[in-house]
Amino acid sequence: ADSYMHSYFVLHVINGKPMMGETTNRTAVQEFILEGFPAVQHLGNVLFLVHLLAYLASITANMLIITITWADHHLQTPMYFFLSSFSFCECCFITTVIPKLLVIFLSGRQTIPFTTCLMQAFSFLFLGSTIFFLMAVMSLDRYLAICKPLHYPTIMSLKTRFYLVTACFVMDFTLITGLMVKVSQLSFCRPPVIPHFFCDLGPLIQLSCSDTRSIEILAFDLISFILFTSLIITIIAYGNIVVTIVRLPSVKERQKAFSTCSSHFIVLSLMYGSCVFIYVKPKQIDRLDSNREAALVNTVVTPLLNPIIYTLRNKQVHQALSDALSRVKL
Template sequence: MMGEARNRAVVQEFILEGFPAVQHLGNVLFLVHLLAYLASIMANMLIITNTWADHHLQTPMYFFLSRFSFCECCFITTVIPKLLVIFLSGRQIIPFTTCLMQSFSFLFLGSTIFFLMAAMSLDRYLAICKPLHYPTIMSLRTCFHLVTACFIVGFTLITGLMVKVSQLSFCRPHVIPHFFCDPGPLIQLSCSDTRSTEMLAFGLVSFILFTSLIITIIAYGNIVVTIVRLLSAKERQKAFSTCSSHLIVLSLVYSSCVFIYVKPKQMDRLDSNREAALVNTVVTLLLNPIIYTLRNKQVHQALRDGWSRVKL
């Protein structure tokens, strides 16, 4: 026990390696990622503001979408500001406690986003497959309970994992080969026996990804069957248009996250993970609100109404 305590005391901070091969382009990369970060925040805030201000958007679908956008804002803010500091000043040091907090926030918000996407899939299933019962089943109270459950389940699962990670012993080398405190590379730095922690992390990530994915597949499987049975081509097009944006976002998020996280040995592909994680964190989270905005007529109308009120 005393030996473990001494080992843990050796490391008070970590060094985030970032992207050393392109560090000489720090100023350019800082500007690019800053613009992408601000664009993502502004696009998501636009969705949140319009959902709150326009009574036409105060429906279950946009209730979930506004919470989804809020989580995306928080999620990207856990990672990108530190990356901007690395690009601008080259300061790569992150205290041990801050690193654990960043890991927790990243996983908690990420898991909540996946559970929210599953809830959004259920909402689309009920709206298209059970239209007569939809207003009764998907009440504001039900929406609130579903969103609350997403946060609680995500918090509970990730808290257990991070408690276990915080009990690991860390000793030199203490360079994390990533641009943020990703739990996978962090666990690999421990000088303790990490097999149980690695298996727990792999199990939890797999559970979160595949549980939400299975719910989504079942929901959209039923939606496709219902749409095919519609007699009118116009009805089929209208039904599909209500969930096409969600399907595109689902494809982007699930494909990137399965590639990054669903494998037991994180060290096998850390370099590719780093690049894929950057795309997932910056590009995907920038595209999500744009897709929801560009492909939604109700959002278009709400934006026009809001712009008209501003001009007046």
């Protein structure tokens, strides 16, 4: 991105004049340059088509889940209520990142305004962390359904479901807003080239010429709290589920219960694996290149696989789709 660094290095000097020997200090960056994937940029048209198809497939599949969940009364249960909320969040999550990546592949336009960059980083972190807490809530839902079946309808009422989903959004919005306010107050004086395909938190912090130690610690603590709190809740829930399933007298019942939960395990492994690899380390300077590939899994591959994994062996969803197609034909 050297040519972009020279042609788009747009800086405005605060307070009029830079001090002698500090030509890049005390400056405000108007634009950032997203490096993308320079090693394969010559394949821009092919990569644009591949990622566009993946994006459209992911949006279509998730929107299909939302639509049939609300349209079919057989699917208006707590599990599908949470799944539709999860799908909605996934649609918003990938839309914060993929459209800009498509622009980079198709036209080579790698610049992104400062404010837009901060908004993208905020949206990515907010929606991503909300997805993790929704996964934890979905784990609790499965725990209650399998381990407390008699009390399940009473506990998981519509009001409870609404409160749980709202709590996920409100808590993550509060946490990420506080973090991004601090990031927005940083001074950026280095060449504004972000070695990533979107405005992620780590690369942004590295470009600052301010003292970032306190923000790095805060970001590490917040992201660790979000990831590990949701993971611990999920592990406890599924630990109890496994114990309950093992005690079931019928082999057929055990297979059915494990089949219901196995898809959730696959999604959890993909999401937590990539995010722990990217974020749960105090320093990220030496691992940005590998982070790009892990982030691509998290923003393109996983959202595409999630609706497939959740619905592939789900007979209720298959039946709802068949009924919907029958009504359309009529």
